[in-house]
Amino acid sequence: MTSARLSTLASLRGRIERIETSNEAHPLPRIALGHAGADAMLKGGLAKAAVHEVFAEGHQGASATGFIAGLAGRLAARKPLVWVRQDFSETESGALSMNGLSELGLDPRILVTVRAADIDNALRTTADALACDALGAVIMEVWGESKQLDLVASRKLTLSAQSSGVPALLLRLAATPLPSTAETRWIVRAAHSPPGASWSAWGAPLFDAQLVRNRHGPVGRWIMEWKCDECLFSEPSAYPQPVAAAPAHRSDQAATGAKQRLAS
Amino acid sequence: MAMCKSGEGAQVPRETAPLTRIASNDAIRPLPMGEVKKEIPSVVVIKEHNALVIHSLDDIAARSGLSTGLPLANARAICPELTVYDADEVADAKTLNDIADWCDRFTPLVALDPPYGLFLDITGCAHLFGGEHAMLQIICSALSRRGFAVSGAIAATSVCARTLTRHSSGRIIEDGAEVEAVSPLPISALGADETITKGLRRAGLKTIGDVAARARHEIAARFGAAFTTRLEHALGQGDAPISPRKPLPDYIVEKRFPEPVTTEPMIALTLQNLAKMLVQAMDKQGKGARKLEAGFFRTDGAVRTLAVETGRAVTKPEVIDRLFRERLDALSDPLDPGFGFDLIRLSAGRTEIVVQQQRDLDAHVHDNDELAALIDRIAARIGGKRVVVYLPEDTHIPERAALAAPAQHHLAAASQAAWPARAEGEPPLRPLRLFERPEPIKVPFATVPDGPPHRFTWRRATHQVVRVEGPERIAMEWWQQDGKVLTRDYFRVEDEQGLRFWIFRDGLYDSELIDEDGKPIPANWFVHGLFA
Known part of the structure; x- marks a missing residue:
């Protein structure tokens, strides 16, 4: 009798523990981006088993692609990547160039591209790919607003990312952010090259990355430079004056975040 | 010696009149017998040399004295009350193809003999249907029920069987009895050219036996070697291979149902069991499937096939099952069981020998498998x-x-x-996103003829160029292009927003961009890619 009771108690404790760990108590495995300011805000880097969204205006597509390719390069750690792309996105902002990818320091050999005809196919393929733990990351690229990418879809992606530990990166071009279960959400623009003579050589890719949502920490905005040789983000090397506003210091929004999550 | 124990001329010589019209919208549909009144003859006409001539006709029309090839005007004069249909050869071909699909249930080797014949190689298949006689009966009665006029025969060579179908239906010729069977038939049964048939008749040779009695070299000298070869094949002396529509799959497993299945769970279960049987069969020879095909044969004759290809040989029934479930799930027009499937078949079209790999500590192999x-x-x-x-x-x-x-x-x-x-320490030299077709941009006159533009308009937005690198000159492959292809000067430019473009000018100013009189012509500019 007592032993049965004890075992019930133990199993209940186990369940509570599991609920807690899936939320906040247990730190998710994180990968540092390399940019000190961003890593500090993200408490050590991007969570691996989660969904991350990158938004950009239509004409900023290439910058956002570069940024998400950088994130994928950091998160995947030389494991295969699956890039799910909607057909329309290719005509609108160009196909992904393998030479361009290798110029950024990423390996085109580990990339498998899926050309989905529509958003439903893209979502299913992404969910399928996320279940395969041999992958380093899954990137889904979608052009324009879409009804299908709602809270339910995003929740599904989050759950499969959590169970397999494969990060899902959503590249949303020409779209406005909607409520989702993403761990982080970024808005990316291209940043100017450091001032200098018009004929002087330009440098590494520069991103004006704005972290607009962070489930477990504050948000901010940084100018990031992608180091093609080291394959990581960093503070811009030659930037005399900060162009972007200093990161807004907001108190940890864990409490409000929790409320929002309950509401959603 | 392998023997083509076959030749199934499923012919549709008469009664095609209503069929040709119906065939265009449905695969195999019975003739609307009630609609056609018995008294009125009907014919199908086709345009030949600017005249409408009879393409095919029904029994009543034949009794009225009409024949194929007769001009429609003459036919109307003979028989004023005539129902006329236009021939639709495409639909006819489709119908023949659909019948061939249906015949796949008897043997995997089905060959077309256009315009309205089929060859079935039934070597080793007949016993599954209760012997040759029963099999011929099944095929002929099933097709007759659908309203086709069928004439079938079984013989050792395909030409012999076809010759027999031209005259009567349902004959089965034992090996060696070809000469006897074919000899009394008229020359026209051979299906040779009209001129040959006519020529032989004029020479007084009326039956195949008459022709066969003459020395071969006489016939060959007058009518060509092709005709004598055909004659020999018809007499069972030598055989021409048939050319089946589909390559023979390596492995076939199938399940027949006395009571047709319609429900999805039943179909899924059947596929699962078939997958197990297929894997068992392949496993005995250490093979795995690279290409799989599932055929669903409906009771009304329609056949649907689904094919799945795999990157590496599949040796597990679960994998096969899952692949087909994915395939079925994603069909834009779902599998329609209609009144049910009475046969479901799974075949491995391409197989290869599987080398068993030992799983070791190297996880990389495993990752690639996944x-x-x-x-x-x-x-x-x-x-x-x-x-x-x-x-x-x-x-x-x-x-x-x-x-x-x-x-x-x-x-x-x-x-x-x-x-x-990539070159160490260099910024990216190639754009991350590349347009498959370079997009034209509008460039106001550049200050330096060979220089980059100061601003350009792309997709109706004007970009002010702040920073430029280049040019990087890329010459086209003159040894591969036939026409004149211009050299491109590529520039990497950054606009005031920080967006980076890869633009190029098509052509060199002094040498390529000049017209015949040596005057310069304006250059075309394109944006080819976008940098991160």
């Missing part, structure tokens, strides 16, 4: 051409530098591919 399995699943759902890997091409032309290849077949090659290495 990735290949994932690619197979995605490809089964959305199509193999939509899952691609890129292979480097040996060319300087930027839009051809990478070749998209189906991931199922080229995964190993892609992971070994040698891409041009």
Whole structure:
């Protein structure tokens, strides 16, 4: 009798523990981006088993692609990547160039591209790919607003990312952010090259990355430079004056975040 | 010696009148016998040499004295009350193809003999249907029920069987009895050219036996070697192979149902069991399937086949089952059981020998297996051409530098591919996003003729150029292009927002951009890619 009771108690404790760990108590495995300011805000880097969204205006597509390719390069750690792309996105902002990818320091050999005809196919393929733990990351690229990418879809992606530990990166071009279960959400623009003579050589890719949502920490905005040789983000090397506003210091929004999550 | 114990001329010589019209909208549908009144003859006409002539006709029309090839005007004079239909040869061919699909249930070797014949190689198949006689009966009665006029025969050679069907139906000729069977038939049964048939008749040779009695070299001298060969085949002396529509699959398993199945769970269960049987059969010879095909034979004759290809040989029934579930799930027009399927077949079209790999501590092998399995699943759902890997091409032309290849077949090659290495310490020299077709931009007159533009308009937005690098001159491959292809001068430019473009001018100013009189012509500018 007592032993049965004890075992019930133990199993209940186990369940509570599991609920807690899936939320906040247990730190998710994180990968540092390399940019000190961003890593500090993200408490050590991007969570691996989660969904991350990158938004950009239509004409900023290439910058956002570069940024998400950088994130994928950091998160995947030389494991295969699956890039799910909607057909329309290719005509609108160009196909992904393998030479361009290798110029950024990423390996085109580990990339498998899926050309989905529509958003439903893209979502299913992404969910399928996320279940395969041999992958380093899954990137889904979608052009324009879409009804299908709602809270339910995003929740599904989050759950499969959590169970397999494969990060899902959503590249949303020409779209406005909607409520989702993403761990982080970024808005990316291209940043100017450091001032200098018009004929002087330009440098590494520069991103004006704005972290607009962070489930477990504050948000901010940084100018990031992608180091093609080291394959990581960093503070811009030659930037005399900060162009972007200093990161807004907001108190940890864990409490409000929790409320929002309950509401959603 | 392998023997083609067959030749099933399923002919439709008469009664095609209503069929040709119906065939265009449905595969195999019975004749609306009630609609056609018995008294009124009907014919199908086709345009030949600017005149409408009879293409085919029904029994009543034949009794009225009409024949194929007769002009329609003459036919109307003979028989004023005539129902006339236009011939639709495309629909006829489709109907024949559909019947051939249906015949797949008897043997995998079905060959077309246009315009209205089929050959079935039934070697080793007849006993499954209760012997040759019963099999012929089944085929003929099933097709007759659908309203086709059928004439079938079984013989050792295909030409012999076809010759027999031209005259009567239901004959089965034992090996060696061809000469006896074929000899009394008229020359026209051979189906040779009209001029040959007419020539032989004029020579007084009326039956095949008459012709066969003459020395071969006489016939060959007058009518050609092709005709004597045909004659010999018809007499059973030598055989011409038939050319089946589909290659013979390596393994076939099938399940027949006395009571047709209609429900999805039952179909899924059947596929599961068939997958197990197929794997068992392949396993005995250490093979795995690379290409699988499931055929669903409906009771009303319609056949639906679904094919699945895999990147590496499949040896597990669960994998086969899952691939087909994905495929069925993603069909744009779902599998319609109608009144039910009475036969479901699973065949392995291409197999290869599987080398058993020992799982060791090297997880890399395992990872690749999982990735290949994932690619197979995605490809089964959305199509193999939509899952691609890129292979480097040996060319300087930027839009051809990478070749998209189906991931199922080229995964190993892609992971070994040698891409041009980047220069250490350099910023990216090639754009991240590349337009397949360079997009034209509007450029106001550049200050320096060979220089970059100060601003340009692309997609109705004007960009002010702040920073430029270049030019990088890329000459086109003159040894491959036939026409004149211009050299491109590429510039990497950054606009005031920080967006980075890869633009080029098509042509060199002094040498290429001049007209015949030597006057300069304005250059075209394009944006080819976008940098991160």
